[in-house]
Amino acid sequence: xxxxxxxxxxxxxxxxxxxxxxxxxxxxxxxxxxxxxxxxxxxxxxxxxxxxxxxxxxxxxxxxxxxxxxxxxxxxxxxxxxxxxxxxxxxxxxxxxxxxxxxxxxxxxxxxxxxxxxxxxxxxxxxxxxxxxxxxx
Numbered sequence: 001x002x003x004x005x006x007x008x009x010x011x012x013x014x015x016x017x018x019x020x021x022x023x024x025x026x027x028x029x030x031x032x033x034x035x036x037x038x039x040x041x042x043x044x045x046x047x048x049x050x051x052x053x054x055x056x057x058x059x060x061x062x063x064x065x066x067x068x069x070x071x072x073x074x075x076x077x078x079x080x081x082x083x084x085x086x087x088x089x090x091x092x093x094x095x096x097x098x099x100x101x102x103x104x105x106x107x108x109x110x111x112x113x114x115x116x117x118x119x120x121x122x123x124x125x126x127x128x129x130x131x132x133x134x135x136x137x
Contacts, residue, residue: 013085013094021091022078033074041091042099042112052116053077076120080111083124 013021025041027034039049053073081094088094098115102108105126106119114123 011089013088013090017090018082018085021081021094025078032071033078035070035074038074038077041095043095044099052112077115080115080120080123083126084111 025033025037027037035046035049035053039046042049053070081098084094084097088097098111100110100112102110103114103123103126106114106122109117111123114120
């Protein structure tokens with residue numbers, strides 16, 4: 001990992017690129033986030049998303065969009081990714097950071113682990129600045 005430079009911040013993922021990414025997570029013809037598409041984007045198993053998003057429920061998707069509780073959890077995941085967009089050049093880097101980057105502020109837990117522990121607000125409180133983040137390229 002290398003510290004981000006000013007030049008890096010001039011090549012971050014644009015709002016339009018993030019909208020394309022968000023659209024790729026949507027259930028076609030719906031306002032819901034597709035659990036299956038999130039699973040594919042993150043490269044994880046359905047039971048791992050289920051355990052992280054809604055540990056009380058047995059199935060990730062009883063229908064295409066899953067339960068209301070799962071949709072709330074997926075919206076929280078998207079909030080984290082939206083905040084992370086400011087530090088990454090593309091969706092691949094952003095997702096790599098979310099799944100793998102150890103955060104010193106949280107005892108080297110990854111953003112995915114923080115999400116699984118329902119610590120979304122703490123994660124979103126991280127400062128977004130060149131001195132507080134690292135590039136994954």
